[in-house]
Amino acid sequence: MPTHLQPLRFTGGELVKIARLPLVWAVIVLCALVNLLMAAAATPANTVARYNYASAVAVATGGKVGPEFDRALALIGPSGGAASSGSAASSSGTTPPDTETVPDAKPTGTVIIARIPKNSTMTADELHRQLTAITHGATNTLAGYDATATRDAMLAQVAGDPAATWLMQRKYDAYAARVAHLASTGAALDLAAGSATDPTLNHWTNMTGYLFFETCTLAVLLMALALGYERTAGTEQLMMVTRVGRQLVAPKIAAGLIASTIAYLLLVAAIVIPYLMVFDVRGVWSASVTSQFNTVFGQRPFVTWWDLTIGQYLFVRLALGLAITLCFALFTATLGLLMRNTFAVAGCVGIAVILVIGIVGAAHATGLPWVAWIGGFNPVGVLLLREQWFTELGLDAPTAFWETGVTACSLVYLTAALAAAWRAFRHRNLAA
Secondary structure (H helix, E strand, O other): OOOOOHHHHHOOOOOHHHHHHHHHHHHHHHHHHHHHHHHHHHHOOOHHHHHHHHHHHHHHHOOOOOOHHHHHHHHHOOOOOOOOOHHHHHHOOOOOOOOEEEOOOOOOOOOOEEEEOOOOOOOOOHHHHHHHHHHOOOOHHHHHOOOOOHHHHHHHOOOHHHHHHHHHHHHHHHHHHHHHHHHHHHHEEOOOHHHHHHHHHHHHHHHHHHHHHHHHHHHHHHHHHHHHHHHOOHHHHHHHHHHHHHOOOHHHHHHHHHHHHHHHHHHHHHHHHHHHOOOOOOOOOOEOOOOOEEHHHHHHHEOOOOEEEEEEEEHHHHHHHHHHHHHHHHHHHHHHHOOOOHHHHHHHHHHHHHHHHHHHHHHHHHHHHHHHHOOOOOOHHHHHHHHOOOOHHHHHHHHHHHHHHHHHHHHHHHHHHOOOHHHHHOOOOOOO
8 A cells, every 4th residue: 555644744753853953952042142142232222212212202293204293393392301110110011121211291292201221321301302403394305306316327337238228227217216106105204213213224134134144054054954864863774765765855845944934933033022122113113114214325215116114124124034044945955955965065055155145246346237137146146135125226136126036036946946856866876
């Protein structure tokens, strides 16, 4: 009688094998601790104070700057008073031990309850004056933004290449349309976190940048260990001698993908939970990420191809990071079926990453955009662009939605490569 595998049961068993490896947990814990330390060191108390104060104001008065906002902010007025711990708790529920709740109000004005770190040197008066200074008289900056200079600069760099010129013209026509659309929606008028918008989003970008490299490395490790477990235990020859034994490779690959996803979510939680404990996101995450207080390199507006709030932007950034992590797991699985040495698999992945980085870097240095685009048409190339995901990306991308399209294509061709490797593996002689 033919033997039928139970995929869920065997995949669960392979997950248990991975979970029993101390190396896996050691690496996950080490990455989480490093991220926590970097987050604590990279977030000045005054930046948190400005962020939380702007958030509290947005909750109380609305998050759109302009004449109405100016009048509402003037009615609040600075008070400079700080609540005692007892009154703070009664006003806002549970207050983190390293923060204090600062009321900011005139007797007849709107009451602002801001969660300010105790080690911040900024008083409520200073926070109010700073917020007033940067928002007073604010206008819709996108309405007067002309992307022609950026477009011309990009076209000048591809002059003489008809195909590249055509692509860049199409992209920047779409970019101009996006600017016009966002100007009509008033996205630039969103307060976001005021003057703390740029540094806090840069902080998030840096933190997730480290996260993605960690999770991609973990995906390589987990998949290599999943496929190489029997080899390490000395049971590969026994297991692979039968057709049923070889069918267990599919649950191993599934276990590697699931373990990579779980590790990703654990490391995301190690970043997101402390972030939410420190920052008051109530009035910020619903603001448009194209707020005039968020810029690209402190100069151009942060124009995205979708209408995204800050919360949505952070979510799709994490979703794209997960997709890239799974790409690395698929690539490792493909190599793992073709090569019988776990360390060789990890080494080949590392060499491939270094080669892509070298090719893309050299192409940019020598002014060869097509080499950079073709060489970067993979998950590594997307990771190199992580600071500007979902924006126009300048000369780094020939089309809109480049990072999203490259990642989707990478998932497709890596899955196809894995399927081809799996077919070859099933007919391979492992006795040698």
